[in-house]
Amino acid sequence: MTTQEKITFNVEEIRKQFPALHREVYGKPFIYFDNGATSQKPQIVIDTINRYYTSENANIHRGVHFLSQQATDAYEEARRIVQQFIHAKHEHEVIFTKGTTDGINLVATCFGELLTAGDEIMISGMEHHSNIVPWQMLCERKKLTLKVIPVLDNGELDLEAFQQLLSEKTKLVAVTHISNTLGTINPVKWMIDQAHAAGAKVLIDGAQSIQHMPINVQELDCDFYVFSSHKVFGPTGTGVLYGKEAILNAMPPYQGGGDMIEKVTFEKTTYNELPFKFEAGTPHIIGGIATGTALRYLSSLDQEAIHAHETDLLNFAQEQLLKIEGVRIIGTAREKTSVVSFVVDGIHPFDIGTLLDKQGIAVRTGHHCTQPLMDRFGIPGTVRASFAFYNTKEEVETFIQALNRSIGMLR
Amino acid sequence: MTIEEKQQEIIDDFAIYDDWMDKYEYIIELGKDLPLIDESKKTNDRLIEGCQSRVWVASEFNNGKMHFTADSDAIITKGIIALLIRVLDGESPENIAKTDLYFIPAIGLQEHLSPTRANGLLSMVKRLKIAALEVLK
Incomplete structure (x- = not known):
């Protein structure tokens, strides 16, 4: 394993290994941003x-x-x-x-x-x-x-x-x-x-x-x-x-x-x-x-390349989220992994999660089994997008568009 | 209008939407229009704590009919509550206790009434039925 040549990181090649990423939900291409809850499985595991x-x-x-x-x-x-x-x-x-x-x-x-x-x-x-x-x-x-x-x-x-x-x-x-x-x-x-x-x-x-x-x-x-x-x-x-x-x-x-x-x-x-x-x-x-x-x-994958890719996804998502009026990111630690939790002023996380789901995007909403932490921040819950190395920048762009549409409907 | 006719009317209303987002747009509008529960009635005994959203429901029995008001902190939940109230409000306790709310799966919203959804709606339906059964005791 350690002597094995590391495969050069290419997100499209990686995605081919994960059959679940290629399905549709509600007639929309499936975007899976709930990796904090569980990860999809590569063909070799299946x-x-x-x-x-x-x-x-x-x-x-x-x-x-x-x-x-x-x-x-x-x-x-x-x-x-x-x-x-x-x-x-x-x-x-x-x-x-x-x-x-x-x-x-x-x-x-x-x-x-x-x-x-x-x-x-x-x-x-x-x-x-x-x-x-x-x-x-x-x-x-x-x-x-x-x-x-x-x-x-x-x-x-x-x-x-x-x-x-x-x-x-x-x-x-x-x-x-x-x-x-x-x-x-x-x-x-x-x-x-x-x-x-x-x-x-x-x-x-x-x-x-x-x-x-x-x-x-x-x-x-x-x-x-x-x-x-x-x-x-x-x-x-x-x-x-x-x-x-x-x-x-x-x-x-x-x-x-x-x-x-x-x-x-x-x-x-x-x-x-x-x-x-x-x-x-x-x-x-x-x-x-x-x-x-x-x-x-x-x-077998290039760990540094994976880390760089996940960091790019996080930074891009956070940057785009902060452009949306009323969005507040919960958790702005100096050292963060590819997880972004946020709330939108005046809108319940459940409503956002439901509308994202209907647009093919899987996120987690709620207290994430951390109720004391939600109490600490004085919020009922958040919307959480958590990325894995098989996610792409294009998916983040689609997510941001879908989020904007959802907020427009709910306001 | 009978309880069956009211359910059929909702099914017909939803039949014009073939896009999920249009369907939810309509549910959100219903949620915004829902007559809110009186603030003084938003007490803990009327609260159904879901894992995600919270629901308050109050029931009254007048002249042989049940009347309901409700609210939720999530607008989609409120929209679905509006549909449930449209069907059940003004019905006799007998009707409420025995009715099968088949319009929910028929318009594709059964996920909201699944026990794992934890948005308080399933508990709300139970609460409405229990209120009807209490009157019948």
């Missing part, structure tokens, strides 16, 4: 899934027969691909989960078991509900205190407040790498160093960063990193929890069942080693395998 269920399906880790061995090899190969993609030290530090939410819940439950009353968990004011609610549930269960890093007007975290909130009581900082609503890229490397200096562990919610930037968990030195496969061109229902070996070993298992045991008797059961200790039951086998396919596909 083919992998199709081939598996057509001729390769078998259960893994236990069969003596040919297909079972082949499926096991493919699943474990996918784990190695993930390991290389995020630069984990060991492949057994890669735990397959159902997704980001599942990974966070696993850590909240199992790392949470190691905590005692009075300990503190710190999150930020821009977290997705899935990085808020599991911690609230843990705090209730174990009598812990939840601290929240405030968000500044430009959509960046208040890092001074973060430093003040850190103390010897802080056991875990769970923070998003990139805000799904605002696009803010948080300075997680610096935050991890600060947290470690205070003796806290750090979980990075990578749901919005895995598809947009190179991830090196060893350089970041995060203790946990979680992501969902479906946001990085893989299938839904699968994700990854990365954890440092020593911490994962110290944590009790999550769910009980097959695969996670070493030996079972009615008197005493001993648990399997990493990563299987956290992977009870038959997993989403093709989910794991196709995650590997998706990451390998992404690795």
Whole structure:
């Protein structure tokens, strides 16, 4: 993979790999700007899934027969691909989960078991509900205190407040790498160093960063990193929890069942080693395998060119949006990924989203599962356009025209 | 006009539009014309909190007929409310409880009444039917 020649970035060539981009909705060419919610899938991922269920399906880790061995090899190969993609030290530090939410819940439950009353968990004011609610549930269960890093007007975290909130009581900082609503890229490397200096562990919610930037968990030195496969061109229902070996070993298992045991008797059961200790039951086998396919596909592309293209799309979209009367961009952090959230004076985001949809354009409207963040900005929700590398400047132009038409109808 | 005739009239009104945007233009106009719910009646017990937009609905029972007023913070939602009220306002509680609102799918707006749409409209229809059933108790 690393020795492979990188394919020169050409958006039209890339688009050919994504069949869903070529369909129509309501008789209009489909423009997909809801990549923050989920990404479309390249043909190679679709083919992998199709081939598996057509001729390769078998259960893994236990069969003596040919297909079972082949499926096991493919699943474990996918784990190695993930390991290389995020630069984990060991492949057994890669735990397959159902997704980001599942990974966070696993850590909240199992790392949470190691905590005692009075300990503190710190999150930020821009977290997705899935990085808020599991911690609230843990705090209730174990009598812990939840601290929240405030968000500044430009959509960046208040890092001074973060430093003040850190103390010897802080056991875990769970923070998003990139805000799904605002696009803010948080300075997680610096935050991890600060947290470690205070003796806290750090979980990075990578749901919005895995598809947009190179991830090196060893350089970041995060203790946990979680992501969902479906946001990085893989299938839904699968994700990854990365954890440092020593911490994962110290944590009790999550769910009980097959695969996670070493030996079972009615008197005493001993648990399997990493990563299987956290992977009870038959997993989403093709989910794991196709995650590997998706990451390998992404690795084959020129990452710098992708980043430059996505940045161009963001800058162009923001520039054009600000020319429209009454448009206000929510989230103007200095470091942003290709996400633009906005509101239009006097118009409900739902109305704009509905009219854009009828013009073939898929955006997300509402609170984006970040209600506390919406309250922070005093708005009911936003319209969010989130771009992937397969989007084009022409699509942004069509979107701006469609938005102007929608606003004209609604005013 | 019977409840069926009112529904058919709406279906006929919409039949002239073959473009989605024209259809929505009409819905938006209906939303703008909707007689608003009295501000004093926009109380929490009349609020239906959708995931996206909010809906307020008030019902009254007079001389054997149900009367409704409603509002929403989203204009398209308001337009669809206007259609629902056009069909249901002034009907007997029996009619409201048993009627099938077939005009909604017939004019292509069923997505707005899907449980996952979360714009409060499905809950609003339920609320109207429950109000009718309360009267019938």
